Amino acid sequence: MTFEIISVGTELLLGSILNTNAQYLSRALSELGFDVYYTTAVGDNSGRLRAALEAASKRADAVITTGGLGPTEDDLTKETIAEFCNLRCVMDEKSLRRIEERFSSGHMYMPKSNMKQAELPEGCIILENDNGTAPGAVVESGGKIFIMLPGPPSEMKPMFESKVKPYLRKFSSGVIRSKTVKVFGLGESAVDEMLGDLIKSSKNPSVAPYAKPGQVELRITAKADTDDKARAMIEPVYKKICEILGDKVYGTGIDNSLEKTAVEALIKRGLSVTCAESCTGGMVAQKITSVPGASECFLGGVVTYSNSEKMRLLGVRAETLERYGAVSEQTALEMSAGARAAAGADIAVSTTGIAGPGGGTDEKPVGLVYVSVCSESCHKAIKLNLTGGRDAVRERASLHALDLIRREAT
């Protein structure tokens, strides 16, 4: 079964917003085993939307639209699809009551224009909107399926997950399951080379690498009759990947991250952590504290940008700064040791480097970063030569610091 996605909204064609809906739906449909051959964006214009519907319904079995379900005159998706399928739009009393209740529960006046949102193509399957006023709809007409979803991702995604997925299940033969493997410390080409045929000749399960900033994700995808069978097909491939990549694999799950893995490991072992940052400027602390519950292991951290603050807060010696410079292995080591002692933490990490664009020299170029860790059993620093501009250098240096924490905590 093939799908086509039509994103409706002039703001897309002006480039005012990024079309994240098309990506979300493409991915979700692929994971359900459906093919998507085209996605289109079209403005709030009935004639051009109709032309897009004509083209799409010739090429695909089902069309999903996003956007154009709002209360204004510009919002034309439902009306255009109804017309295209020779259907009238009729007021749905239940949907109208839901919209009215949404306004009254927020103590808000409901503009007349919102009534239009309850007018739906006759005979459609109504998709209730738990996060906004515009209901979605499914129209089955002339052997084709038209699914209309609202434009705001905060309404579209939950509607797709809770209403459209169950509807689509009857068309899906078998299930598709994925497992995402998170890798840090290897580039995409290195992963490619190490896994070789495991990626190249993979069919079912397939193994696909995705490069993320400073990291690589591997997606193992299997198609089978049942969920259990698909999972059973994935497991041996996952084990094989772990065997080959070793401790470069830090976790699984698409929402996993180095900081999440690190924080969970620290909490599990009852360890506390602190950080002393120079070039990363708070990014390590910010990432750690982005994990809910981080206060169970994170006491606090310091951002010591100036030499005076490195001395005052971390006890870095003036002599060290003078002799080796702020960006040096020695300073990084004293920073982590000083942070650990001052905060009374089990593990401390530190970063010092030249993020750029200015400040580099021949001897210490932009991208040179030292990251250090200090725990009861370990005190070391690693030297990095990072590329890609200020943001990328800071991001990747932060990831190395988190990786050192995760390794100490596991």
Place this chain on the structure above:
Amino acid sequence: MTFEIISVGTELLLGSILNTNAQYLSRALSELGFDVYYTTAVGDNSGRLRAALEAASKRADAVITTGGLGPTEDDLTKETIAEFCNLRCVMDEKSLRRIEERFSSGHMYMPKSNMKQAELPEGCIILENDNGTAPGAVVESGGKIFIMLPGPPSEMKPMFESKVKPYLRKFSSGVIRSKTVKVFGLGESAVDEMLGDLIKSSKNPSVAPYAKPGQVELRITAKADTDDKARAMIEPVYKKICEILGDKVYGTGIDNSLEKTAVEALIKRGLSVTCAESCTGGMVAQKITSVPGASECFLGGVVTYSNSEKMRLLGVRAETLERYGAVSEQTALEMSAGARAAAGADIAVSTTGIAGPGGGTDEKPVGLVYVSVCSESCHKAIKLNLTGGRDAVRERASLHALDLIRREAT
């Protein structure tokens, strides 16, 4: 003149990557005064790409493609467009030499497959690629224009800016200029209401609001014969907006930010800054240090997540924490005063709050945040009730802290 954008790549239809190229080109073409009525994404499939070209060339005067110029067998854009226009692809010696040089200067072996990238439709205008191996091309055929650009944004964007824009100028009647006004402290609907007809009845110049996380951007756009005329049309509208919104306007320019405005103001006045963060967990420091040259005004900061660290590093009194709690106006005030004194900075800001998802009570719900500033002339705290989840609460609390810095520094 109307354009259509075709993004080529199966990874787009699988949802593996987000189509940022379409947004970039849509925006750039709109700003040049061209209309874009459709954008399409299609996979690495010659037949389907050809169908997309047929549809696009019927509907538009010019087609821009991105992607499919790589060295592999999957990369079919040039070949498909050449075939569609009844042209042969021929080896371009100059392009071949550029590709060979790119490999040899990187001390890399050039695979044979890369030679294919120098084969271009006969008679095309070649667009040199300064950031990768694949040249782009312009084909003028049958009264239509086909512009082929590489897929990676890091290659596509500079090629569009330096090669395609000058080429397109001859088709553009007049110029379109925009000025982006940055607003903090007002929601989109409040801005809408305050500006009223300035937005609603605006044509040329037009005024359009865009909601960004915690902020609003206003884009003033004018079309005129010359750049000077367009700029002269924008200025009075900009002044009017500043009059109405007052000091909620913090700057102009699409790449401007609160942190950039704050850092520039601090450096200009020779002031230093520090921060003491609890709920924002390093985000304020991270944002400040994201601005190149921040070391000229930023000494350092502390992330005091635990009560003990608030006392040790900032001198917050145990009595205050006991009586009012860590999330209180009193604690926020002592944090900023303590941070300022300890670091010897001109200005200090502090944040303390409940970012969630856990930790909230009836009295102190998730989203309650106090942000405080301390300078020679000012010591105050503001109370915020933020919504939208942990990330949004932290982000918006950080922006308020940066806004307090920018107000103290200007």
